[in-house]
Amino acid sequence: MLNNMRILLIISGGIAAYKSLELIRGLRRRGAQVRPILTKGGAQFVTPLSVATLAQHKVYDDLFYLTDESEIGHIRLARETDLVVVAPATADILAKMANGIADDLATTALLATDRPILIAPAMNSRMWANTATKRNLALLQANGVMTVGPAHGELAEGEIGIGRMAEPVDILASIEAALGGPLSGIRALVTSGPTHEPIDPVRYIANRSSGKQGHAIAGACARLGAAVTLVSGPSSEIDPPGVEMVHVETARDMMEACLKALPVDVAICAAAVSDWRPAEAGTQKIKKDKRSSSTAPNLALVENSDILATLAGRENDRPRLVIGFAAETDDVLAYASAKLVSKGCDWILANDVSPDTGTFGGDDNKVHLISRSEAEPMAGPNIEEWPEFSKVEVAARLAERIAQSLGSAA
Ligand SMILES: Cc1cc2nc3c(=O)[nH]c(=O)nc-3n(C[C@H](O)[C@H](O)[C@H](O)COP(=O)(O)O)c2cc1C
Incomplete structure (x- = not known):
């Protein structure tokens, strides 16, 4: 207002x-x-x-x-x-x-x-x-x-x-x-989109993330007055107005950009970061060998470092609120609750990305907000079901929740 x-x-x-x-x-x-x-x-x-x-x-x-x-x-x-x-x-x-x-x-x-x-x-x-x-x-x-x-x-x-x-x-x-929205004075880091992990100069491993949700969150936080750094993998989404953009390609670039953006008050990791990358990316295009019948190269993969867990585990400059996304295709709530604990973050937005939901690349998102139970840590996480919203509405609601949470903790 x-x-x-x-x-x-x-x-x-x-x-x-x-x-x-x-x-x-x-x-x-x-x-x-x-x-x-x-x-x-x-x-x-x-x-x-x-x-x-x-x-x-x-x-x-x-x-x-x-x-x-x-x-x-x-x-x-x-x-x-x-x-x-x-x-x-x-x-x-x-x-x-x-x-x-x-x-x-x-x-x-x-x-x-x-x-x-x-x-x-x-x-x-x-x-x-x-x-x-x-x-x-x-x-x-x-x-x-x-x-x-x-x-x-x-x-x-x-x-x-x-x-x-x-x-x-x-x-x-x-x-x-x-003029001072409820997030003014707050620094936010948002990650968005997929990452591309090169196999050689022309091929890469990627995933179906569009960046729509992450970009909408960055825009919503900026609208409430936060100073937002949006670190995005390759996405066709337009840069949201009023945010500082960092365009990256690989998970390693994304990690570097996130660490560079610290300290922040809140980190929202909405990017679908590739878990693995080819152990060695060819410097030349890998040629298809026409003479042999078994021409497929063996693709050795190594694990990428976990950005969400890294941010949540920072000792001196841990954001006050670390939020992750859990995109799962089965047993969504169980996996997401386990992820909350294993990554050490504060909130997880869990969403079902089974092919028939159309969530990846679509405009709507059905999420559950899973948070640690501060009052009774042994009682398991709080699970809050949100109605099916557009990704823009999910973003607006999340930005307001962040403002409430950081405001009440201040
Ligand atoms: C039909 C028409 C549309 C125009 N649209 C724009 C415009 O969108 N942006 C712009 O910078 N100038 C536009 N101009 C030129 C400005 O109207 C012109 O530079 C004028 O001197 C601006 O005066 P002001 O800046 O004092 O309002 C347009 C001119 C015409 C005739």
Whole structure:
């Protein structure tokens, strides 16, 4: 919730301005007060009347009109707010912000404010890729300006590429995170996806994990304000907004990246890490020997180190909460309860990944949350059944449980 939070919302002249109307609704529904500024360009795309009606507040658009004593004035407008949001942020306004140009009300307020600023860039992918835009963005980020998006997808001109403004729901999440969600101040490490274990330069051992669940968890934790490092094996999922991504390939790379991310408050190991890897990966492609009838090579495997058990067993920098996943195809609860003990973690999310469940690669997940019974350690673990949820809902619920748990332990 954003009860009574004051948001100065600057709408600049991009085609995505229509989505800012939805953003205003979302802000109002969460209890925020919205003061809108519309640039001249912005007013070409949405009308002051629509913006004012949804914001339930007058729209500011003229720097010199605000000189009247009865008016708030640009300096007060810039400072009497909790957060300044620029959505959409055009290439033009980014350039002006980066260079301290103040030639209209929006840019003057941006230069005058001492409040945090969040921008949601939106533009054609070539404008986004332009060196000038990249340089401006880097300057702004170095100055502490927060960004959300842009996303990859269909652009106004019918092209596909990066440059779409982040969806209003993602901008709202970034606003909540910037203003202090229940996980703000918490560092989270999330692993996601499969690992690829090379046999030779072209072949590898992998599994069916898609990364959907892990990526959703990383996004959900970030939305509640956590500083998230997401270590992901090869996955076609899009990087969630607002998380620090580390892309890896093998279990050994993943272990290294996880240890590098420590210390963290919570570790959520959702990746399906390969238990084994070929003892030796060929440096050249292994050739098929056509002369002999028994051509299949003998693949000797060695065990990979266990990331979950390693994190749970750290002496000096063990995360306060270590959460694992147990993907099983039979006797799910028994295996998962045994895993809780053998890995030394605090919670296990157990899920049935039998082929007929469609969990691997699918959008839904039916999980049980298994946790140690703190009150009666001898009584066996607590098992809590969750209804079948989408992976996004599982992630949101888990992030809230983590916030409760870390909050009550603080
Ligand atoms: C139809 C149309 C769509 C546009 N869409 C974008 C856009 O998505 N992003 C962007 O950076 N500029 C876009 N522009 C260009 C800006 O409107 C232009 O740079 C303008 O000067 C921005 O002014 P402002 O940043 O003060 O609002 C668009 C222009 C037109 C005519």
